Amino acid sequence: MRQVNGNPRSSRDPAPSRLRYRLTRLWLRPSFRKFLNVGIPLSVGVLAAGTFLTQFDIRGEAYALFQKVHGIVVEQPQFMITEMAVPDVSEDLAEQIRVAAFVTLPASSLEVSVAAVRARIESLDAVERARVQLRSDGVLEIRAIERVPVVVWRTADNLQLLDATGVRVAEIDSRLRRPDLPLIVGAGADAQVPEAMLLLDALQPVAARVRGLLRVGERRWDVALDRGQVLRLPETDPQGALRRILDLNNGDQLLARDVQVVDMRNPDRPMIQISEHAISEIDRLKRMSLGEDA
Template identity: 60%
Template structure:
C-alpha cells in the first residue's frame, strides 16, 4: 500500500480574508474604524458619565452663573435711549418701533434688528444704532421730509421728494403749507410735479394743485376754476410759455377758463360763457349787425 503524500498548502487567501482585505483598503472604512469608532465610544462614555454624575447640570449652572456675572455688570446696562435730530412725533414712533425694554443689556440687544425695525417706518429713510459705554442707546435717523400732499383713492398722503410715502393725514388743513397733487400715478412723478410748481411761481398764490390725467400728463389747476392743460412731452417748456404770456398780457387775469396746450403746435383758449357772448356781441357790432 502506497503512503499518502501531504498535499501542498494553497498560498491563496481564503474568501473571507480576501473580502476583509478589500474592505480595509477602502479609505472610508479605514476612517470609520480609526476615527468614527473611537469618537462614538468617547461620546458614549461621556454620556454615561454625565448621566451618572449630572455633569450637564453642573456645566449649565456654571455657564449661567458666569453669564449672569458678565451680563449684570453696570457697564453693559442700557438705561436710556437718545434719538437726536428728528421731530418729537417721529422720535416717539422710533421708540415704539425699536422695541427695546429699558433697562436692557447691550450684549442682548441686536442693534441690526433694531435698525431694521426703525427703517421700516415710512418716515425714516435711513438709520444707524449704537450702544455706548455710558448706558445710552443712540439711534440716528434721517427723516423723510414731506414736500407734497397726494390726494389718492385711499385718502391724503404726505410724500417726500422721491414720491415715497411719509405719513397719512385726515385733512388737507393739516398741511396747508404743502402743495397738492392728485390723480392715479401722481406719486411716481413727484420730481416733475415739483419742477412744474417751481415754474409756476408767478401764480403761487393762485395754485390749487396739480392733477395727473390718464397717468400721462398734468393739469395745473388755479383758483377761479382756471385750468392749464399741459402736454405729455416737455410740459415745463409749455408752462414757461404761458407764464411769459401772462407776464406780458395778464392772460390769466382775464375771463379764460382753460388754456389747452396738449398739442403744443395748436394752443387753444377756452373762454367763460360771459366772455364768449361778449366776444360774439362785439363781432356783430364790428360787422354792423347790432343796433
C-alpha cells in the same frame, strides 16, 4: 523498519477549512480592517460618552453654569443701558423711533445689536437714515435724519406726504392737516415729484390761485387754478409751455379773463377755451352789432 500506512485519509489535510478561508479573504479587505481598527473603538467611545453624560447630566450642568456666568457678566453696571435719547426730531417721530428700536430698558449693551436697531429705525417711512451709538454713560443715542414732506399726493385710496424725491413720509386722513403743502393728484405723480416742484416754482406769480397739479396718463401735467381754470401742459418741456402762458398773462392778463382752458399740449398750436358765459356774451355782442338786439 517503520511501516508506512497506505491509507491517504489517515494523514491531515493541509488545505484550510471553508470558514477560515472566508475569514482570511475578509481580513484582506482594507474597509473591513479599517472598520475593526477605527469604527468599533469609535462606536464604543461614543456610546460610553453618551451613557456617561446621560447618567450624570453634565451637559445640563454645563449649560446652567454658562447661563449663570453670562448673567453675571451682562448685568454689570458698566454694561447697562438705562436711557434712550432721540434728539433733534419731532416728538411724533421720536416716539415712533423709540417703538421701532424695540429695546426694553434697562438692557445690557452686550445684548443689544446696534446694527439691528439702526435697520429697524431706517425702515420707518419718515426716517431717511439713522445713527445709533452706545454711550459710556448708559445712554442709547439715536440720531435720525427726518424726511421733510414737500407735497401732498392724493391717490384713489388715501392722502400721502412725499419728500422731494417722491419717497413716502407719512399718511394723513385729511387735506386740512397740511394745507401749507401743494397738492398733486393722479397715478404716477409720486415718481415725478422733482418735476412737479419745478412747475410749482414757476407758478409763483400766481401761486395763490394754484389748487394743484394733476398727472394725466402718467405722461404729462395739468395745472388746476381757482375759478375752474385749467392749464394743459405738454409731455416735453412743460416748464417752457408754462412760461409762455405766464408771459401772456403778464402782457394781456390772460388768466384774468373769462378763459376756462389754456391748452398747450401742442406748443405750435396753442388753444384757448372760453367759458359758456363768455360765449353767450360774444353772441350777444354780435347780435347787437347786427342790430338784432335793440
